[in-house]
Amino acid sequence: MSGPDERDLDARVLVVMGVSGSGKSTVAAMTAERLGWDFAEGDGMHPPANVAKMQAGTPLDDGDRWPWLDVVATWIREHLQHGTNGVVTCSALKRSYRDVLRAPGVVFVHVAGDTALLEERMSARSGHFMPTSLLASQLTTLELPQPDEASITVDADRTPEQETDEVLERLGLRPVR
Template sequence: MNTPHVVVVMGVAGTGKTTIGPLLAERLGVPYAEGDDFHPPANIAKMSAGTPLDDDDRWPWLDAIGAWAHSRTGLGGVVSSSALKRSYRDRLRASGPGVVFVHLTGDRALIEERMAERKGHFMPTALLDSQFATLQPLQADEAGVSVDVSGTPEEIADRARAALAAYDRERAGSS
C-alpha cells in the first residue's frame, strides 16, 4: 500500500474484530486502537444489560473513533468498530481521507459459537440477532473489502492484508 490507510475492521459482534485488528495492524506496521475503548460507560452498561444501542448512543462513539482516525490521516492505523450501517461508515469516512473498511463476514453459527466461547466481554450472545438485523454490508461504492472469518486468526489477518493489497492495486490501475 502506498499511503497508509486508516483501516476500520468492522462486522457484527463475534467476528473477531478485537483479535484480527491488532494482527492486521502488526502486518501493516501501524498502531491499533480498540473501538470498544471509545464507548462511553452508558453504552457499555446498556449492552451489558442486553439492550441494543440505538443511533443516538452510537453517534458520540463513532465521532470518538473518527477523531482517532483523523489523527492518523497519512500515518495509517487500524481501529475496530462494528460500523454496521452505511450511515455509520459514512460518518467514519467523513473523519478523514483514506478510511478503508475490512468487513469480517462469516457463517452465523460459527460467529455465535465464537461469541459463546469468549470470556469477560460485555456483549451477550443474545444481541447477535439485533446485530445481524442492523447489518448493512459494504456496498460496491464503499472503500473496503470483505474477508471471511473461517480459519485461524493469523489466516484471517493474512487474508485481510492480501485483500487490502489487491484493493490498492485495483484502485491504482483504475486511476
C-alpha cells in the same frame, strides 16, 4: 464485496468492521502488529453508559452510537492528519455509520461469518460486555458494504492468521513483522 479503488491502495487507516464475534479485534490487532501501525479497539471508546446498556442485554440505538462514532472518527482523522497509519475496530454496521468514519485514506475491512460461528465464538469468550443475546439485533442492523465503498470482505471461517494474510494481500500491504 468490492475492492478499494486505486487511490485507496495506500490506505492510512483500516477500519475493521463487523458484528460481535466476527473476530474483528483479533484480525485488527494482528494486522496492526504485522504492519507496525497504531491499533485502537473501538469497543474501548464506548462511554460507560453504552457498556452498561449492552451488559444489561439492551441493544444500542442510534442515539447511543452517534457520540461513540464521533470518538472513533476523531481517532481516524487525527491519524490521517498526522500521517500516522492505523487500524481501528468498529462494528460500523450501517452505511450511515461508515459515512461518519469515511475519509480519503480509509478502507473498511468487513470480517463476516455465519450466525452459528458467531454465536459459538461469543459463547466461548469471557469477560466481554456484549452478550450473545444481542447478536440477532446486530445482524438485523448490518448493512453490507456496497461496491461504491472502499472496502473488502474476508470470511471469518478460517484462522485469524489466514484472515490477516488475506487482508494484507488484497490491500497490497507489506508486513514489517
